[in-house]
Amino acid sequence: MIEFFSYCRLQTGCLVFLLYIGFLMVKGSEKDSNRNIFSDLLYCCGELCVVFDAITAWSVNKVGYVSMTANYVFHGIFYVLLEAELWFMYFYFRSIVNRLPKSLAEKILFIVLALGIAIATLVTMPQVKIVEGKTTNYSYGTPVFIVFSLVPVFLFFIAVFGGGYVRRADPVKKLTFSSCFVAVTFFTVLQLVFPESLVTSLNVSLMITAVALNNENPMFHKLERVMRKYEMEKNYYDRLDEIEQKQAIIRHDEKHYLAAIGGLCAEGKTEEIEKLLKVMNIELQKNTPRKYVRNRIANALLNEKENFAIKQNVRINYQVEPEVDLDAFEEIDIIAMFGNLIDNAVRAEKEWQESHGILPENSEVSIKLFETEGNFIMLVVENHFSRVDIKNGKLVSTKELPSEHGIGLFNVRLLCEKYGGIFDMDMDEDIFISSICLPKEKI
Template identity: 30%
Template sequence: MENDLLSVSRLFFCGADVYMLYRFFAAIFKQKWSGKKRIISSIITVLLIFFENAVGSVTLNFLTVPLFCYTYIVSSFKISLTNGIAYTIIYFTFVGGREVLFELMYRFLSKILPFYIPPWFTSGGIYFLFIEYVAGFLFLLYIEKYIKKLNVSNNNIISWYLLIVPILSLTISSSFLYMDFPEETFIQILMCACAFLLYFSNAAIFIILEKYTDVMNKVKYAELITVKKDMENEHFQNILKINDHYRCFMHDINAYFNSFRMLAMDGENKKIVEIIDELKGKIQKETSSVIYSGSPVLNAVLTERVSRAKEQGIEFTLFVEKFLKVDFISDADLISMFGNLLDNALEAAARCEPDNRKVNVKVFMGTSYFLIFYIENTFAVSARREGANLLSTKADPKHHGLGLGIVTTLAEKYGGSLNLEEKNGLFITTLTISAFAES
């Protein structure tokens, strides 16, 4: 029977493949571009798949088509490279499950009906292939209906867990194709039914796990909002406390001046000095809550770590540039980045001898384009290494990986970088963030 791989109808099916791929990812992730760029990239992908299919090699098709689709996805959508791999595999398990299901159904129909169903790559197989694609598109709409409104994180580790059931079910259903199709009608129906259930169970489990992920993201967001509100409230209370102290001081200032005047007239200069020293200490003690930054969240992060440093006997010096702008960083990301790095520094310094516990922090604009968060801290345990890269002085590698991993990911999100080094007996952490990065 004549091979029909280079026909216009085959080009149509290749276009349908790319369109359904686009619909699947558009329901989950945001697009990088629209209009002409999207159309051109789609056409290029369609033509690549079309001419590759024309070769007629199943092995080549298996290796290159997913690669073409993956390249199309990561260039067209705002998706991480790892998530792109995971979701591309998930999509192809749906496609593969559909093909297995229809292959079994056609075998079954060929057994019970008095006509021959031609192979998909022939001109006569186009009509049956069209039915398969219509069913596949309806299946896609079914999935899209449930996942379209979900908020799926682009750095979502659970996407790899989504692969377990689809790959397992596809492996099981594909094994049916390498078995001799049984003669008993009941067993034939049972095989088709099992393939059908596996096909739709993939979608059901995928939707359930995606909804679970969405719920967990919302719970995490709610927790961060609560933390933010607590910090803002603490910041506001600190301001009120400082204002109250200064109002009391200003209320008593006339009385102090009158006392100084009388003592000076009596030649009691030593007594004046004693009162001034006592007053200075009192003011310092009552106004220990400092406003480091105009950002309530950053100020709360710094205030809490300064307080912890005092409790642990750590000499903590802090410089925050005046009128520092951090409003381009989300509150949750600011807490994660600055909080994790300060915690690392404090924990490392706390392990040193009491006379060698030091942390020096500077927050400033390196240029008008970059924010620099710079930390120097003493340490008792040398940093672990991974190749040429320093990791951390923290003893617990599990928690180290979590903290610095988060900071590294967020630094990349803001077009920056995290650099760690040991120099002159100090562990130096430099976080650089672009002030104009898209968050």
């Protein structure tokens, strides 16, 4: 046994590391109902890859004890597992941007392609040669080149489907993905140029680490949710500080307004007085935080989105029941669901105004939040739109990167399903309507 570990020290270390990641994933997965199946397959397949990498590292150095037939079997399983790992990584990135193959023909194409590569690898297994190196024996031959030549191909297609996602990710995720992919490329080249290095397990471990740090490990996912909530609260309280400063300026200027109003009264200029009062009222409304609902985070979100709309020169008409009860829902989910729909509505309204030459005061985004008699929470968002369509239940927009729109709405739909609710989209002439219906008690 000691001799076995002497040939696979690196693989043993990688296996212990991956088992620890797996422990964290299992420990934190009890309350996570939206796990990505490809991240789970990637992890399980990766563990097996490391195990068979260790077995082959031992078997090539024990040729006198382990037959070549056994070596062919071990290597064949190892190479097919590596190919499966690349496929799972590829489909993981397609899944997180909601671009998985949908048509039967496309699915069959990928199955045939994967089977064809695996069969080609297994058929050429007799061409595997055991080479005696300076420090250890290693395997070489056509199957090795087939597997490792797939790495740059898959990295290219992963970059095509996941590049936009990585560019939009926060700095930590961006650094994680970029550094892991650079390292995978480096170790792949190193393995091909110096086959004696036997660093394949490092590649597998890096891919799994990159995915685990991208939310699929619930422990990291929980941390990110806390950070997003903290950021929302910070933005809200920063906004309160900004409002307080502006209100101090308004209070300071009140005497000038009052003096001006007094002068206008003496001159009997009522129209000018009305205009001045209107200006004062607008300034006060713009710089006064409103209490929409009892839920602290939802109230912060609605105030923040109103501020966002003002900066976009878009009016929001809130019709909110103050006593609506949102305590049954996780605060971070409220931010994701409500925030996505309001952001999309404000942007669409802005685009519609610009494309039709409509003045901001002549259009608005309508947002209704209320509780029905049947114990359901309803959020209905209505906005004007231009050149948008719904196909197969998916929103198609004119954005430069249309998939960005779909990701947000896809997440809204998943969160609604988490609570047993319904997410719906509809159009009425030039009005786009998105609605969320959530039961107060999870179904």
